Amino acid sequence: MSKRRLLSRKILPSIARAYLGLALRTTRWRIVGPHASRNVLIQIPASRHPGAIVAFWHRNLLLLPALWKWARTRNGALRLNVLISRNRDGRLIRRTVAPWDIIGIEGSSNKRGQNKGGARALRAGVKALEGGALLAITPDGPRGPAENVQAGAAALGRLSRRVSVPIGGACRSVRLKTWDRMRVPLPFGRGYLCHGMPLPTGASTDRLAQQIAAADQRAAHAYRASGRHLLDLIWPWVGRAASAYLRRLATRRVQSGKEIAGRLEERYGRASVPRPDGDILWIHAASVGEVRSILPLLQRFLDAWPRVSILITTATVTGCETVAQYAERTSDGYRRRLIHQFAPYDVTKGTRRFLRHWKPVGLLLTDSELWPGWLRQCSRLGVPVGLLNARLSQKSFRRWRQTAFLTWPVFQRLAFVASRGADDAAQFDRLGAKNVFCVGDLKELAPPSSVDEAELSALRHALRSRTVLVVSSTHHGEEPIIIDAVAMARHKVKDLLCIIIPRHPERGAEVAELSDPPFPRRAQGAIPGEKDAIWVADTLGELALFYQLADFIFIGHSLLPQGGGHNPYEALHVGAPCATGPYHANFTEAYQQLGTRFATVDDAQSLAAWVTLETDRSHQSGPGKIGDKNRSDRFTSLANTLISRISAMTGL
Secondary structure (H helix, E strand, O other): OOHHHHHHHHHHHHHHHHHHHHHHHOOEEEEEOOHHHHHHHOOOOHHHOOOEEEEOOHHHHHHHHHHHHHHHHHOOOOOEEEEEOOOHHHHHHHHHHHHHOEEEEEOEOOEOOEOOEHHHHHHHHHHHHHOOOEEEEOOOOOOOOOOOOOHHHHHHHHHHOOOEEEEEEEEOEEEOOOOOOOEEEOOOOEEEEEEOOOEOOOOOHHHHHHHHHHHHHHHHHHHHHOOOOHHHHHHHHHHHHHHHHHHHHHHHHHHOOOOOHHHHHHHHOOOOOOOOOOEEEEEEOOOHHHHHHHHHHHHHHHHHOOOEEEEEEEOOHHHHHHHHHHHHHOOHHHHOOEEEEEOOOOOHHHHHHHHHHHOOOEEEEEOOOOOHHHHHHHHHHOOOEEEEEEOOOHHHHHHHHHOHHHHHHHHHOEEEEEEOOHHHHHHHHHOOOOOEEEOOOHHHHOOOOOOOHHHHHHHHHHHOOOEEEEEEEEOOOOHHHHHHHHHHHOOOOOOEEEEEEEOOHHHHHHHHOOOOOOOOEHHHOOOOOOOOOEEEOOOOOOHHHHHHHOOEEEEOOOOOOOOOOOOOHHHHHHOOOEEEOOOOHHHHHHHHHHHHHEEEOOOHHHHHHHHHHHHHOOOOOOOOOOOHHHHHHHHHHHHHHHHHHHHHHHOO
16 A cells, blocks of 8 residues: 555544544533434434434534434434545545444535536435434535535435434634634533424425524534633632522521422422423513513413423512412413422522523523523523513613623623613613614513403402502502502592502501501402402402503502612503602603603602592593504514524524
C-alpha cells in the first residue's frame, strides 16, 4: 500500500477519530426534546423498530456520534446508517466513524449531469429503513446551499414511508471556513442536541427545513443560556443563607393558613404525586390573579398538544384552590392531564430535586415572576423558559436596570417574552431580552369566567332587587374607607348593598369584625338581610358570580398609596359602571387605554358621590361591554400565536 493511500485510509481516520472521540467524550451533553421523538430514536424492543430518518444540517455532521452514543446506551440493539457524499471528505468521515458502528452509505444528489451515486444511495437508504435502522441524513449536503433541503431528502421520505426526526445541535466548537461553516467540537465544553416532533411521511421540504432550523435555534439558545455568570456563583449562596429563614417562614405560614401542612414538602421540591408518562409543560402562576389569566389558555394548550400534561405551580393556597376549582369543571380527559404543585422555593437543591422529578419540556412564567435560580437550573438542563403576559412596573424596571451588571443573564435566558403592551415590550428589550413581542393583555382578552346559573338566580332572588355595589380585591386599610362611603351613599340610595370581596379570603373574619355586630359572611353561608349594608364575600372562585349581581363595581388595592391596582377587564366585561382609586401603577397602561370607561375616586366622599351619581342616571346605559366577538377573535389570535411560539420553543 502506498504511503498516500495509507495516510488517507488509516492514519488520517485514526487521528480524526482520536480527536473527535476526545472532544465528544469530554463534552457535557444534554439531549432534549419531546417524548414522541425520543421514543422514535430509542424505541424498545429494537426488533420492532420501524426505522426512522434523522435529519440535521450538514454543519452538525460531526456531532452525530454523540447522539448515537446516547441512543445506543438506551438501546444497544439499534443500528445506524448515515448518508455521506461520495468524495474524499465523505470517505474520510465514513472511515472515521465506522469503528463506532455507524455504517456509511455513499451517494448524493446528481449535479450538472454528474453521477454522484444518488439513486444507489437512495435505494440503500430505503432498504436500511425497511430493516428497522435509523438513517441519518443532511438534507442540505453535500455542497449546499446551507439550510436548503435537497430533493433527495423528500424522495427518501416518500419512498420509505418513514417519519423524520429533526435534530439541532450546538456545542463549544470552532467553525470551519467551508460552505456550511462545519462545526468542529472542542474538548471539555458543553453541548446540546435538540430533537423535534417526528414529521409524518411525505412532509414537504419547506416544513422539514423549518423544523430542523427550529431545532437548531433551540440548541443554540440552550447553549448560550447555559453559560456561567457571576449571578450563578452568588445566587446559590443566597439560597443557602435564606434556607433557615424560609423554613421558619413556612412554619408561620402554615399556622396562619397560608400554607397546607401536608403539602409543605412541595416547597422544597419534593413531589407529592407521581410523574405521568409523556411530556410535561410547566406553567407557573404565583397567585389568584395570575392563575385566572392563564385558565382560558389551558384548554387551548391541551387541545393543541393532546399527549402533553400541564403542571401548574402556584405560590399561594388561594392559587391552588383556583386551579382545583377549574379542574373540577373540566372533563375527565382534561382533568387527568392537569397537575398542581406548590412552587419550590428558589433554592438550588430544591429546584434541582423538582426538575429531576418532573423533567418538563418547557417552563412558562407569568407576569413578572423571574427567579434567577429557576432560570439557571432550567438553562443547565436545556429546559427553555418563556414569559407570558409579561409586565414590568416602572419601579421594577428601575430596580432591574440598577442591578443589570449582575442580573442581565436573567433576561437573556428567556426564550421569548410575550408582553401585555408596547411599553412593557420596550422595557424588556432594554433589559436584554430576546424574541420580545406584544400580543395583548391576557386579562383583557380572556373570555369571562363561567358562573353557576342556578346559584346566580338564587342570589338574585335572595337580594330582592337591591342596588348592589361590588367592591373587589380590597387590601388591608381599604375596608374602613369603603364602609364610610357606603354609610354616606345610603342617605340617598336607601336600598344600597355593598359586597366587599377581600383580595385574600382568609381576611374575611377581620373585615366582618369592623362592625358590631359583625357583617354577614358568605363563607359562613350568611345572606344579608334588608337592613344589612355590607356583605363580606370571603369565598374563593366566585368573583365572576358577584360581578353578575353588580349595579356598580369598584376595583380595590387602589385607595392607599401602597396600592398597585388590579385587573380592570373582568369587571368591565360585565357592563356595569366601574371605578377605581388613584393608585393603580401596576395597570397604568390598561387604565390609560380604557380612558373614561373607568371613573377615578380618591376617598370615601368621592366614592359615595360616584355611587349616588350613577344611581341617579341608572336609566342611561353604562359604559357597555367590550365587544364579545371582537374580544373572542383577538383572544383566539393571541392563543394561536402563543401555541406557535411555545411549539417552536419546546419542539412540541
